[in-house]
Amino acid sequence: MTERTLDGHVSISDLEKVYDDGAERTTAIKDLSFDIEGGEFATIVGPSGCGKSTLLYLVAGFLDETSGSIEVDGDPIDGPGTDRGVVFQDYALFPWRTVMENVTYGLEEQGYNKEERRSRAQKYIDMMDLSGFENNYPKELSGGMKQRVGLARTLAYDPKILLMDEPFGALDQPLRESLQDQLIDIWGDLDKTVVFVTHDVEEAVYLSDSVMVMTRHPGTKKNVTKVDLDRSQTREEIITSNEFTETKNDVWKSLREETQPEVQP
Amino acid sequence: MDVSVRELDASSVVSVLKSLYSLILVLVLWEVVTQLGYIHYYFLPPLSDVLARFVELTQSGEMLDNAYLTLKRAFLGLAIASVLGVIVGILSARNRVANWFFDPIIKIGYPVPIIALIPVFMLWFGIGDTSKIIMVAVGTFWPIAVNARDAARQVEQNLVWAARMMGTSDWKLLWRVIMPAAAPGIVTGLQIALPLSLIITFVFEMVAGGGGLGALEIQGVRSFQSTQTYAAIIAIMLVGLALDRSLRVVRGYLLRWT
């Protein structure tokens, strides 16, 4: 009798995603197999158009696979679910709801009463440094703040797996670094699996336990690099360490091969 | 920057005058030309007489009674059309079967000049309040449904996905996400429907009678009391202005998040 531990293990096997509108047939993802351990922080990098966002959306259940399987803790997924929370690149906040109302949305779905919702939401609002903005509408917030609301919202209803689609892509460097560090802190405290998509190799190596490089279109798994950094150090120490530089170069080289067209002898 | 109170008064008075002078000119000309007898009384009574008649009608209660009738008919019809139109519009946008069913109906109904159906409604429902209310409902249904549908179709996919990932079921999605997201478009539909509701009510009243500002207005013509006609027009203008402003305020509140 195998004991099933619900720890957010994601298992992707022979995944294929084909778009076919009758006139054109595009294969976005082909023969992709990838495993993410429960509690792992996994990053996916790849050249533009390789299908990394598509992959994330497939795991999220927003898109249906053409063939192959995606399983979470041994069960195949069936559309979107509260076990997989997504943080969108363009925030996807509900513009007609205030910050507090956006963050409590998932809690409303789960049936908590008003006080419960408020107090849980407030915890994450404070965690994301948004205290004082509870009654503001998204239109009144900066890009960085909106992204923090998006993060707070997804964390608030406690999904086991976090799927993040280039969440910091639209932000400027200092803000990005600050949010990266906050993310690491949170992930350290909470027991979640994170699947993080980015095109920024440094970000990938800095944040994760493993980096998967995807080939260019049609995308498949090229290789997976394990990352082993001493995360008790400061940001500066980590970035300047040898392990970081080496790992970064490995990933970078691998990615470079996908973005450079092959040179014919 | 400190501007002295005196200067502020003078410049604001000037700018108010600047924008109103044409109106004042027209009103003064109206009174003067008619009092001098250049225009036959029946065609254009003096402004003072018209205003006197307006006051008279207000005091006797006739003006308010008729205004109430017109507004009641227009509003009730509009309310029915709003509920039905939003439901049909949103369903058509998000559900294939609903769209298959309603789309040709919407396509056919749209180009029909709804006013042409007044004799039909008179035939089917008579010439009373109910008939007018139903006609307003039918006439204003189309712009509301079309706008609701178009707005609901354009709801950002990410918002739908975000709601679904947080556990929202298909039916709840319509109410919790689609409708608020489509609200700007729906309000636009209402802005088109409001004047239309008044037009239908007025014309119906003029053709069929039964009280209301439209009936009041045409009665003035038929009974050779043109001051009544002009007074009714002023009332219509005031009603129109009031409704327009109110809708703007409501829009401002409902869409305060845009």
Place this chain on the structure above:
Amino acid sequence: MSNVSVRSVDAVPAPLLRAGKFLFDWIPLVILTVLWEYASGTAVPAEILPPPTRVVGEIQELIVSGEVYSHLFTSLFRIGVGLGLSIAVGVLLGIGMARLDPVEDFFEVLLALTYPIPKTALVPLAILWLGVGTETAVLIVFLACLLPIVLNAYNAAENVDKNLVWAAKMMGTDGRQLFRKVVIPATIPEILTGVRQAIPIAFIALVSAELIASDEGIGYLILTAGQVGNYPTMFANIVIISAVAFFAVRGYELLRERVLVWT
């Protein structure tokens, strides 16, 4: 409502698919028409709701006998003249208000006050001045279409791309020439869109006027047919005017595409 991946249907050729889809789309109406045919005479008295076959027959008769033509022509004539005048006056007024401050100052408050009055509500006034007949109808159509066109022309002229104006000025165009060579051509697309929106308004205004104050025209035919109890004719005429309204808009859109070859 979930995302289903599409499978290609390779076997069936595209034009056939389109025709099939076209027919399929209109099935609800076919069903409704069949229900209508059946309900008339059974669930609902045939006088109140003549069956579609009867209505179509009536339409045929009207067209063949030529009865309807003079009235149709009258109605269309009134719309044409009213709309034409409103375009001529409206465009001038709108552009004038946008580019010349004194003009704007003068008309602004007058237009703002008359904006909330539905112009069809002025039919009795028109009767007062012009009696019953074509002049009244033309006046109402004119007034009803005027404001939308003025607003459209105003917005179009206000938003003329400043770069275009500067480019022309740089090359030596100024004053009246600027107006003619730059402002007006730049505003034409939006104005034509405004006209397109005015067409259904024109039809509503016309029918309103003809129902209340006319002795000719399709609206008049509808009203009188209803009054004497000739319901098939009444419905037939409603179908006719609706069809004309539909084709008027379509025809206009085709024409506009021809004219606006540069967009």
